[in-house]
Amino acid sequence: MVYLKEMRIKSLTPQVLLLVFLVVLHLFPIWIFTYFPTQDGSSHIYNSYVLKEYHKHTNYRLREIYSLNLLLFPNWSSQMIMTAFMHIVPPIICEKIVVSLSIGLLPLAFLYFLYGIDQRRMNFGLGLVGFIFSYHYLLHMGFYNFSLSLPMFFFSLGFWWRHKTRLTLPRLGILYLLLLLTYLSHFQSFLQLVVIMTCFAIYSHLYIILTDTCLSKDSINWKQVLNGLLPLVHFVGFMLPIYFIMLAYYLSSTVGYQQNHWQFTHLLEYFFDMKSMVYYSDKHIIVGQLVLVMLAIAFLLTVWDRIQRVIHRDRDQPIWVSVIDGKEQFLLAAGGLTWLFFYVPWSVESGGGWINDRVHIYIFLVLIPFFTTNMHFYIRHTFTIVITLLTLYHFGLTAHAYYHLDRETSEMTTAVDKIEPHSTLTFRSSLWDGPAHRTSSYIGPIKYTSPFLHVPAFYCIGNGSVFLNNYEAELPYFPINYKTNPDRWIKSADYVLAWRMENHHDQPDLERSYERIHSGIAYSLYQRRKTDKAIDWQKQSFDQLLYDFQPAGAPHQANSIVVEPNICYREHGYGWVTVSNRNGQYNNATEEFPDRDFVTDHFDGVFKIDLPNGQYQVKVQFASSPTPKPVRLNLIANGKKVISNRILPTQNDLVIHSYTLEITDGQLTQIIYVKQEKRFESKWQWSSCYIKRIGD
Known part of the structure; x- marks a missing residue:
């Protein structure tokens, strides 16, 4: 990692060993237990599975009840990752990959961010706070997209901070990619990231202009001041597409909806109990409160450091130059997030919820770069030891719960x-x-x-x-x-x-x-309960069946079983499995030519028949009619594709196809569908189905 190089680590130092140990430790229970116990996690696995399987016509139930919403809105990251990995590994492993990315990347991204701000003044021990926050409340709610957005937030902010003064075209492309990944993970993180980046850019450039102007012994050079503002103009310029994306989604998702607010006392309790790190029981509260104490100590040490700078300053310099060094923007950002935490609603009717929870987790992580706590060897190591112990205790509480909840979920x-x-x-x-x-x-x-x-x-x-x-x-x-x-x-x-x-x-x-x-x-x-409606071939005087597909009341073929559009499989032992807008149509059907009518639809049709196991010959007949484009017909029988993209005539005609198959589970399930063309709604037109038993 880049930040490791900047720490000048050329070998396995204690810091690197501790970092690797904590990463492996926090990922260990994710992989050793079968189930990761979250509220919504199993739902995300299932919907990623649906997303992967939806294109298969054999999954007719999924296609009948669900539709795809493939717009590139926030809340996509975890689904994309799990759906992609499901082509390689089982679904439950895909969840472990997403959770591992969320937990493992957050402390690394946070350290990358911190060491990009100021390596010299950075306290490694404070950076380990990222491990405590990696096991957070929203992760255990199963909010995987938000959990992925946390490391993306700090990777994005850290990358921009490192290269903000020399943002070449390739680096700008990387920054856009990081911002896009944050957007696709969660909009609130993306919104906070864009606003904080903008505020940091404004503050940083104004701070540079102010210090250069005030420390200069010459009179104010307004041309130089304006030139100092050019980088800020450039920043706004390359951020314009990002601003457009942010405002477009924000205005479409939040305006005009009812809002639900928490009471102030509840917010106050949540804030000081550090509830963003509490999920299974109140035992986690002590960890958050001790982290808060450590941050308060870090704040006092930072104030003391600035007092010392004022005392030992160059007497020719104004006091404010020693007090203000540019890192105050992190304190201001944390203050702004704190105000936001107490001001914003908990949810909006359009669907956004847990807004305060999502703000709370950022307040303390954004604040940490403001601190100066590495002024002495003992202080640095005290922070490292205390934060590590808190991390281990927080981890131990969680791993203990994982063990028992995994047992219970396995039983369920x-x-x-x-x-x-x-x-x-x-x-x-x-x-x-x-x-x-x-x-x-x-x-x-x-x-x-x-x-x-x-x-x-x-x-x-x-x-x-x-x-x-x-x-x-x-x-x-x-x-x-x-x-x-x-x-x-x-x-x-x-x-x-x-x-x-x-x-x-x-x-x-x-x-x-x-x-x-x-x-x-x-x-x-x-x-x-199932009703055995299967044909008892041993008791019947015939060895064949003919199903005639037609509208109600139409002429039907002799010795045929009439199949109307609303015939339900469950009630008859044969019939349509899916519910759709099927309808029957006449196509010049007469008593002399009763096979000219049919049942038709543009959605997949699923026709199931209960049959004894054995060998069968099946002959299906379809009708064609004048169409502006050829219709490509497909038929799947018991999972086997027996007709593939057969082009039907573009005039009134009948098309016959025969196939044989062996039934082993007491059912014949035929799935008929047509390939849909652009600007033309193709339909299948099923006329009849003839079944003959040819062997046991």
């Missing part, structure tokens, strides 16, 4: 393999997010986060199933959204998870339509 997910592919799952809880819901069987009440709240999302990862209580899909600043209100599917969900109920016995309304297939300590899993 023992039935994930009982969910059939492409199902829908909802959950019920009479203790929704209350104190009892947040109580662990091992460590007792969990006060500030709900690590079990979204654990049910694990039941839908890896099987193409839909989690119908997906809160992210209801919000516009996440990449996965519901197409329509999920209530229409919740009422007929394939599975219900009775989650942390006060009464774990069968619920009366569930007994009618569901059967309990698994019970754990704090939950029961129910599956909708």
Whole structure:
């Protein structure tokens, strides 16, 4: 790392060894335990999985219920990282990568920032505060995007500070990239970064002009003063695109919405109890308060250092030159953030929440460069020892909770393999997010986060199933959204998870339509009862089936089973699985030619039939009609693509395709879709499906 070179470290000094040890130590529990216990983390894993799998037409449930929101808004970083790594490693490992980046990069980015400000006056021990803040409340809420934005904030600010006087074109490109990554991680961090950078630029240039002018023995040279302002003009110039992005998103996200404010007493308690570092219990408060004491001592030492500078100053210099050295901007920035903490709302109706929490964590980290605490060997090492001990205690409390919460989460997910592919799952809880819901069987009440709240999302990862209580899909600043209100599917969900109920016995309304297939300590899993509608081939006088797709009331083929657009699979043992705007159409169908009608849609259609296991020959027939562009038809049968981009005629015609397959799970699931063209809505037109059994 660059800052290591600036510390003139040429070998494994105690500082480097301590730094490496603390990084490895803080990452160790992330990888040794199966689950990382956060409130929203499992939801982020699931939605990243949906993002990865959505393009596959075999995942028809995901495509039916969800839509993609692919605008490049903030809140993208963790999803992009996890989705990318899911092509290589399992989903739960992807979460560990994101969490490791959040925890491991923050102290390194913070040290990079500090040593870029003033290496000579920097106290390494104070820089270790970044490790304490790396295990913070918002990380354990599962706010991964914000957690990633923290190191990006300090990398960006540190990089700009180092190169602000010699910002070449390549360096400007790197700065833009860092700012963009911060924006894609979280808007509040991006907003604070841009405002603080601007304030620092103004203060730094005005400070240089003021000191040069006041210390000069010549009269004021206004031309020289104006020339001193040119770098500030250049700064504003290259920041204009950043200002535009910031204002555009801010105005579109915050104006005209209801705001919710915390009471002042609550804010005061949060501030001095350092609640941004408290998540499982109040045991963490003592760590934050002792950090606050260390920062107060650092402040007093800084004041003492400036008094000494005044006493030993050159008598020809004004007192203010010895008192003010340019580092006051960090004190002013921390003061501005403190004012912001007490002034801003906790949330706005447009979706932004935990605003005070996000401000609080920056106040003390931005303040630290103001301090001068390395005036004596014993002071430097005292800070290092005390901060290290506080870090270890904070880590120990957290690792102990990780161990027990991992055990409990593992027990809660023992039935994930009982969910059939492409199902829908909802959950019920009479203790929704209350104190009892947040109580662990091992460590007792969990006060500030709900690590079990979204654990049910694990039941839908890896099987193409839909989690119908997906809160992210209801919000516009996440990449996965519901197409329509999920209530229409919740009422007929394939599975219900009775989650942390006060009464774990069968619920009366569930007994009618569901059967309990698994019970754990704090939950029961129910599956909708199945009615065996499969054709009993041994008792029938025929060995073939013909399904005629048509609108209601249209002529149908002899000895055929009529399939109308609203025929539901669950009720008949055959029919449509997905819910969409399918409709039936006539295409010159008559009693003589009844196969000229069809069912059509431009969304994927999923038609399922219960059949005994065996070998089958299937013949499907599609209708074509005059279209401005050719229609490219695709058909997937039981996961195998049997028709690939077949171009249909652009006039009225019938197209027939035959294939054979072996059924091993008692079902034939056919997925039909067409490749959509720009400025033209293609539709499939399914006329009939003929099935013949050819072997066992």
